[in-house]
Amino acid sequence: MIEIRDLHVDYGKVSAVRGVSVTARPGRVTLVLGANGAGKTTTLRTVAGLTTPSSGDVLLDGESIKGWPAHKILKRGISLVPEGRKVFGSLTVHENLKIGGLVASKKAREESMRTVFEMFPILEERQSGPAGLLSGGEQQMLAFGRSLMSQPGYILMDEPSMGLAPAVVDRVMASVRSIADRGIGVLMVEQNAEAGMKIADDVVVVNRGESVYSGPVDEARNHSSVVLAFLGEAALTGTDN
Template sequence: MLQISDLHVSYGHVEAVAGIDLEVRPGQVSLVLGPNGAGKSTTLNAVAGVVRPARGSVRVGDLDTTGLPAHRVVGAGVALVPEGRRVFAPMTVEENLRLGGHTTAPGRAREVLERIWEIFPVLHERRRGAAGLLSGGEQQMLAFGRALVSDPAFVLLDEPSMGLAPAMVDVVVEKVGLMAESGIGVLMVEQNAEAGLGIASDVTVVNRGQVAFRGTSAEVRADASVLRAFLGESALAEG
């Protein structure tokens, strides 16, 4: 289990995260929703070792990873897919993937890469082409693959549907579901509430760095006012 307890993160005198608690279980998708500036991305970055918490703890199983640098967090089994994808555009697709696997045991590297080709066949087709020539959706697939090649137990997804066409959002959601089905625990931050609710087992709404609501996807759907209160009337797409 990935367990986040009483997490606090500050930027100078501004407290961006003020006591968030979250749990992510293997094989499940935990969804985090909230308005811009609520502390969602900062929470992921603190878990991933990109920023250092001021207080609280992060545990991966029995291992306390609080405040560890990012490369050690990856080694502990947690991989971050950042907002905006951030692929290395001049490098080939395969080179991007191999960079993500620098912590993978040599005996596992080829096996893991073969699994990624199976999950994302478009990456195999484009493996020798520059990452910058991929479409936005294909770059998101590459960002997923780059995280998975480290053979993680948990994946952190920061706004994976951002900027994508509706059809590609459906593909992204499908791939996230496949991650969970393979046994990986997924902590996903999303603005597209409807897309996230379709695959999430539990939902946490954060506002001003704190937990404002916690429940199952079914409970959120039954009380859409919860989402509208924090995300506005457009939080739930029609249909």
């Protein structure tokens, strides 16, 4: 289990995160909602070891990983799918996947490659071609596959539907659900709240760097903080039900 406890992150004199608490569990999709600038991406980057918190804690199965370097956190089973996919366009699909498995043994990489191709057959079909020639949706599948190559217990996903056509968003979200159904915990930041809530188990709403709601997705739709999150930060002024 990943536990983010009262996390605070500062960039100089600016407080980007001011008390975020989130729990992510194996086999469940935890959706983080909030307006732009609410601190969602910074929270993911801190868990992944790319940003150092000023206070609070991040625990993995009860052990603090606060301040650990990113490569050590990756080896412990937490992988990040960054915003914008960030595939290596000039490299082949196969080479992109191999990069994702560099921290694993040769046997583990071979097993992971088979798993990725089973989940995303299009990647096997196009494994010899440049990743830059894939469509946006296919590049997102590649980003997921690259993350899976390290055999993580948890995957952090930052805006997986960004820039994708509505029909493609549904396929991407179905892939997120499929990953969680394999027992992997998913902590996902997503601006498309409706699409995210269709496949999520739990929802956390972040407003101005603070957690204002946390609970099961079935209850979230009736909670004012979540409903107002659909309208953006400026609308998050109501009283919770």
